[in-house]
Amino acid sequence: PLHPDVHALARRHARVYVIEQNRDGQLGERLRAECPERAAAIRPVLHYTGLPLDAHSVTAGVLAHEGAPVTEGASR
Numbered sequence: 001p002l003h004p005d006v007h008a009l010a011r012r013h014a015r016v017y018v019i020e021q022n023r024d025g026q027l028g029e030r031l032r033a034e035c036p037e038r039a040a041a042i043r044p045v046l047h048y049t050g051l052p053l054d055a056h057s058v059t060a061g062v063l064a065h066e067g068a069p070v071t072e073g074a075s076r
Helices: 005-014 026-034 036-041 055-067
Strands: 014-022 042-046
Touching: 005 014, 005 036, 014 026, 014 055, 026 036, 026 042, 036 042, 042 055
Parallel strands: 014 042
Antiparallel strands: none
């Protein structure tokens, strides 16, 4: 089970972005299973290209969820 602080964090925020370096998004699935009332607020940002995680990948993923335009060099 996840720590109670994780549940509190999910309740406290309108959106919770889960940054994961795998294709399946296992942590996000676990969060949705343990906090089903917040499932719609939990959004995955997945990075599984085999390259190290970088700031651009994270910000591009978040901006895509927010419907904002992603500029190619904005976070580099």
